[in-house]
Amino acid sequence: MSSLRCVAFPNPDGLILHGLLHEPEAVQARGVCVLLLSPGIKGRVGPHRLYLKLSVRLVQLGFHVLRFDYHGLGDSEGELSESMLADMYNSIQAGRYVGDTVAAMDWMQATTGVSRFVGSGLCGGSISALATAEVDPRIECLLGIGLPTVLEGGPANWSRVITNHQLAAVSETYFSKITDPTSWLRLISGKSSYRVIWRVVRNRLLGNKLPTEAPAASPKAEVDNTNPRFASAFMSMLRSGRTLLLFFSGADRLHAQFAENFESHHAERLEELRHLYDVHVIPNANHVLSDPTWIDELASVAEAWLVGRYPDQQVAFTSSQD
Amino acid sequence: MRLPLGKIPETNALREDYRFLDLRGERIFSAWHVPGADPSRAVVMCHPLGEEKLWAHRVFVTLARDLARAGFVVVRFDVRGEGDSDRDFLDSDFESRVEDTGLIADTVYRWYPSVAEINLLGLRFGASVAAETAARRNDVARLLLWDPVIDGAAYMQSVLRLNLMAQIAQHRKIVENREALVARLAQGGTVNIEGYELGEALHRQTSAFHLRDALARFEGDSLLVQIDYAENPINPELEALTKGHPGRHLASAREEPFWREIRAFYQRATDLTRATLAALGSTP
Secondary structure (H helix, E strand, C coil): CCEEEEEEEECCCCCEEEEEEEECCHHHCCCEEEEEECCCCCHHHCHHHHHHHHHHHHHHCCCEEEEECCCCCCCCCCCCCCCEHHHHHHHHHCCCCHHHHHHHHHHHHHHHCCCEEEEEEECHHHHHHHHHHHHCCCEEEEEEECCCCECCCCHHHHHHHCCHHHHHHHHHHHHHCCCCHHHHHHHHCCCCCHHHHHHHHHHHHHCCCCCCCCCCCCCCCCCCCECCCHHHHHHHHHHCCCEEEEEEECCCCHHHHHHHHHHCCCHHHHHCCHHHEEEEEECCCCCCCCCHHHHHHHHHHHHHHHHHHCCCCCCCCCCCCC | CECCCCCCCCCCCEEEEEEEEEECCEEEEEEEEEECCCCCEEEEEECCCCHHHHHHHHHHHHHHHHHHHCCEEEEEECCCCCCCCCCCHHHCCHHHHHHHHHHHHHHHHHHCCCCCEEEEEEECHHHHHHHHHHHHCCCEEEEEEECCCCEHHHHHHHHHHHHHHHHHHHHCCCCCCHHHHHHHHHCCCCEEECCEEECHHHHHHHHCCEHHHHHHCCCCEEEEEEEECCCCCCCHHHHHHHCCCCCEEEEEEECCCCCCCCCECCCCCHHHHHHHHHHCCCCC
């Protein structure tokens, strides 16, 4: 019989994170844990208990499922500095919870012996899984639900998380336009990204060297709102041969953003890696998949993909409660 | 009667336990915030309905920690059908929520014999559940009702409105109006409310609830808090519920509606916490 129990473990800063572990019956266990990472505010249970609904199905197939609250959210310890929701979401996109997710895997491995992970989650959960996969190979594949490609709240946020590679490229663009009256007009009329300009100028004044090698994600000359960390993380998974299944909701803008802000910009490099990821669009569905038929479609496709990916049940894994 | 604002006391470290309670084979998730010394007072927190519960969650957590630091045993829990507890939302109703709250209160007394006083705190629909639970027991000292649902029938109308809004978002028009939704419920069907399947029992039982009736059956003290971001006059309905009743108090707190999606990231409701601590007589 599968079990459900409350768990707690420390993150790298010593803050206690609280969560729930669904463990399959020992004889059914595949030795693989699906990390259903919190989307953000709605915590480890997800909107309308989506994560609980998915967990019940996955554990019946022999997967461990770990759901936990990130620090500063849900039941976990810590306080966050942001006062606006969009800023908090952007901090997630910038990889704030990579450390918490690595800590969760460490705890799972030490406690249950399970060391193979599927990164998953809705929206902020899937981007946390992707960001963690870039630094931790224990995430063997990604099951993304509504994976966001762009930041919340407009281009101003782009400047907060811009990488040094991107700053270097943008820097060259700015200096090439220094005699262009149109650029000065943009500056005077407040249409330029002052934060980025300030970083460029500051680096020049301080003599800081910016990296000159080609960035993982080639930035566009014009600043847009694409998460600057997205492409490198996504490409990192593909280059290491890890597979992704991405679900998007038909009524959501996220699929179009993924296609326009990521796929079209990297079409050439994606060509040879395209077989490593699948995209499944659930027609008419909204962002949180509030209709039961949408959840059924998500769960059915995901289950088939996961079972195909992990066909063998590994009886060596026993319940940590035993 | 308006109450003065209190201050948040800084006292002992606290312990937190997360565990499932068993109710006839069903699991109820509970979070226990326990102060260091033998506690004599407890607060049981009743969450609002559906997605409001999730939006308000962090405010509940920070309040629970503040109260525990002030010396209270505090219990947060998920009613069956919500959060991490067992049962589908569809199979939960108003009665099951009252039963779950009663189980928590009983467990407080059983696990902490030093506790001599239990207070029930509820937000919005959680306030209805708290008030009804208190009305049926004789061991609840005080009700702390945050933005309480006064008229259950009107509240259910507002819940159904969420389905109408979802219809407009999906079909750009209302395909099934409110009367049709109610008729569907009466015939045993369900209505999807932001992903939760609302059933007939929860709709019917909640529609029959009125805070006036519950308070009339409750003999303890109560604090009714109007939550308003702006300086608005007190809701006359709330005023009518407290006027002429010495044990009932009215307060207002300046907070944003943190139980729904707003632009602010709401981790703590400072004004509400102060009003609540003041009502509990917990001042440094």
